[in-house]
Amino acid sequence: MIILLGIVAGIITTSSFIPQLVKSWRTRHTKDLSLPMYLTLDLGIILWFLYGILTNDLPVLLANGVAFILSTTIIILKIRYK
Amino acid sequence: MIILLGIVAGIITTSSFIPQLVKSWRTRHTKDLSLPMYLTLDLGIILWFLYGILTNDLPVLLANGVAFILSTTIIILKIRYK
Numbered sequence: 001m002i003i004l005l006g007i008v009a010g011i012i013t014t015s016s017f018i019p020q021l022v023k024s025w026r027t028r029h030t031k032d033l034s035l036p037m038y039l040t041l042d043l044g045i046i047l048w049f050l051y052g053i054l055t056n057d058l059p060v061l062l063a064n065g066v067a068f069i070l071s072t073t074i075i076i077l078k079i080r081y082k
Numbered sequence: 083m084i085i086l087l088g089i090v091a092g093i094i095t096t097s098s099f100i101p102q103l104v105k106s107w108r109t110r111h112t113k114d115l116s117l118p119m120y121l122t123l124d125l126g127i128i129l130w131f132l133y134g135i136l137t138n139d140l141p142v143l144l145a146n147g148v149a150f151i152l153s154t155t156i157i158i159l160k161i162r163y164k
Contacts, residue, residue, distance in 0.1 A: 016125075044091055051091050
């Protein structure tokens with residue numbers, strides 16, 4: 001039951017980046033986005049991923065694995081569409 | 083040692099929102115930010131907070147408590163500076 005809550009929490013926080021990714025992709029405008037935010041976020045996500053490995057916490061692992069992909073894609077869009 | 087990694091990960095992911103908050107505050111431009119992203123993120127953060135309570139995970143608790151405040155402030159800036 002608790003692990004289910006963690007999985008749902010992970011799915012929601014991770015998928016929250018999808019609307020930003022779609023918006024940036026469609027509008028090709030990323031001026032208002034903070035590059036330092038997403039770079040810092042990526043670093044933190046990597047550490048959470050390690051934490052998930054060391055604590056055997058599957059929701060933390062999965063959420064941060066997917067979040068890294070989405071956040072990095074936003075970084076690419078940010079650099080591409082200045 | 084593992085809890086220290088979690089605390090560092092929490093501090094980094096949580097503080098990643100600060101550059102976005104400062105940027106949005108200073109420029110007063112938030113057009114490129116996705117409101118659905120931050121609304122979804124807030125919902126997910128609340129669930130992670132509950133998960134942190136149920137699993138007695140202090141890093142998860144602290145990180146998501148502060149992240150909620152920062153993310154909600156960005157939502158307010160997004161609504162205010164359309």
